[in-house]
Amino acid sequence: MFLTLSGVLDAGQLATATELAATLRWIDGAATAGPAARTVKHNEQADLSSRTGAKLRDMLGEAIRAHPVLAATAQPRRFSPLLVSRTQDGGTYGLHVDNPFMGTGEARLRTDLSFTLFLSEPGSYEGGELEIHHAGNTHHAKTAAGDLVLYPSTSLHQVCPVTSGQRIVCVGWIESSIRDAAAREILFDLENLRATLGQTHDVRSPEYLTLSKSIANLMRLWGEA
Numbered sequence: 537m538f539l540t541l542s543g544v545l546d547a548g549q550l551a552t553a554t555e556l557a558a559t560l561r562w563i564d565g566a567a568t569a570g571p572a573a574r575t576v577k578h579n580e581q582a583d584l585s586s587r588t589g590a591k592l593r594d595m596l597g598e599a600i601r602a603h604p605v606l607a608a609t610a611q612p613r614r615f616s617p618l619l620v621s622r623t624q625d626g627g628t629y630g631l632h633v634d635n636p637f638m639g640t641g642e643a644r645l646r647t648d649l650s651f652t653l654f655l656s657e658p659g660s661y662e663g664g665e666l667e668i669h670h671a672g673n674t675h676h677a678k679t680a681a682g683d684l685v686l687y688p689s690t691s692l693h694q695v696c697p698v699t700s701g702q703r704i705v706c707v708g709w710i711e712s713s714i715r716d717a718a719a720r721e722i723l724f725d726l727e728n729l730r731a732t733l734g735q736t737h738d739v740r741s742p743e744y745l746t747l748s749k750s751i752a753n754l755m756r757l758w759g760e761a
């Protein structure tokens with residue numbers, strides 16, 4: 537699944553995010569990468585432990601969690617802590633795969649989906665495309681500020697060199713309640729079908745009830761509570 541969700545941040549939230557990001561302290565991005573990814577990661581990470589950082593993280597987290605299409609397609613069970621990263625001066629994040637598991641204890645999650653929420657307008661920097669390799673295809677994403685790109689964490693991907701300007705993004709990972717991507721897609725289609733059916737059929741009709749029963753039973757088969 538490769539999906540661009542537009543307007544995850546509205547103009548007001550985007551302005552606040554830009555303002556807050558400008559006051560943050562930045563540290564070497566290699567600190568938050570796994571051993572292999574570290575060797576190809578040439579960017580900076582915002583220190584979100586400050587009050588301003590926490591405010592930014594909370595605001596971005598709320599907007600992402602509130603997005604209905606993200607909820608419907610990803611069926612999130614857990615979110616990783618968000619990172620905010622900055623790439624400039626020819627910086628890049630070379631081809632890598634994300635760690636399969638992140639965090640420890642209660643906060644540990646399996647990474648099923650990765651996302652990038654763009655905070656810089658695409659015209660304000662050169663390069664910096666997020667390039668995702670999947671099933672023999674290569675997808676390039678460089679979207680408007682406020683848009684979010686969602687892709688399978690199973691893919692190799694890279695951030696192309698940023699040759700001018702600054703690319704600031706928020707990245708994070710999702711563990712889905714539906715581990716298998718094909719199963720997740722079937723449930724997404726069935727949910728859409730239920731919404732369409734609801735326009736012409738009563739929720740007590742045999743058609744609506746049978747579809748609801750099938751969705752619930754597939755969730756039992758495929759889902760994790």
Ligand SMILES: O=C(O)CCC(=O)C(=O)O
Nearest residue numbers: 629634652666695705707
């Ligand atoms: O900056 C991006 O768009 C993706 C970053 C990335 O691949 C990562 O942090 O693992």
Ligand SMILES: [Fe+2]
Nearest residue numbers: 632633634693
């Ligand atoms: Fe990555």
